[in-house]
Amino acid sequence: MSVIDLRSDTVSRPSLAMREIIKDSLVGDDVLGDDPTVKLLEAKAAKVVGKQAALFVPSGTMANLIALLTHCGRGDQAIVGSESHILHHEGLGAPALGGIHLGIVRNQKNGRMNIDEIESHFKSEKSISKVMCLENTQNRCGGTVIPQSEITEIAGIAHNAGASVHIDGARIFNAACALETDVSSLVQDADTLSFCFSKGLGAPVGSVLTGSEEFISSARSIRRQVGGAMRQSGIIAAAALFALENNIERIGIDHINARRLAEGLTQISGIDVDLNLVQTNMIFISSEKIDVAILQNDLADHGILVSSTVPNTLRMVTHLDIPEESIDVVIEQVQKTTENMIG
DSSP states (O other): OOOEEOSOGGGOOOOHHHHHHHHTOOOOOGGGTOOHHHHHHHHHHHHHHTOSEEEEESOHHHHHHHHHHHHOOTTOEEEEETTOHHHHSSTTHHHHHHOOEEEEEOBOTTSOBOHHHHHHHHHSTTOOEEEEEEESSBGGGTSBOOOHHHHHHHHHHHHHTTOEEEEEOTTHHHHHHHHTSOHHHHTTTOSEEEEESSSTTOOSSOEEEEEOHHHHHHHHHHHHHTTOOOSSTHHHHHHHHHHHHHSSTTHHHHHHHHHHHHHHHHTSTTOBOOGGGOOSSEEEEBOSSSOHHHHHHHHHHTTEEOEEEETTEEEEEOOTTOOHHHHHHHHHHHHHHHHHHHO
């Protein structure tokens, strides 16, 4: 039985062309600063997003951790969203390892933050906020996007208070695609940006943290402290470089497939999908008539894998290993299973 894996865009496999690049990659010792493929990747990644420098790391979680440890000292505060990846899915590394307090601003249903709440954090007499963290796309809110105008407004508030702005841009290329802009314009008001090669871009592993040359120089030391310095990492950097050069333009296909899947699911009695939140490659489904956990298990029995990252909700994520013809298969099986459950 073939498997349609919609659990995340992290499950995609390296293509044959990517594997050839990995096989032929030039390597050195990156801890000593002489891995040519890593150096090329970091330079290109920084240029693509409009920053001075970049640092290659194993994961997006580590990229965000290093960013916060570089922006903040012990006892300082980083402001994050109530539904942010940093708060829910990164093991609270910044508080545990850096003594950094996380000030929380509520994310609305569409992932956006209330500007007044952000201002109140910075205007407080007791504010020790050093960095404002945004997430784009907003994972737990349906893969929704934050437009450049809002990033600019929030960055202005933070900068006026003497704080920096960090964007967790794990899927920033999905955000730029949905907003029909380029990443460098979208993040021009942010001081630092992290993004993943192993999500919508289809590489097997790796992320980067980008920012000023001075910031990345400091971050490089912290990368070693948290165990992220690697040796002949040009092998995995080659895959990330291939993804950066070949897989950005095709991201829109994933968005088209996600929209078609979402629209098909809304036609099924008992399945609820908020189409306003389907802006990129994610679909969140819920139901008041069936147990979605049972639906998830039944779909798995039929070779369709989905995840549950939010209570009583299933998430489906399209990616480069999900062809158009798989969409109809998923819709048909969800309909069959739901009809059987409702009776």
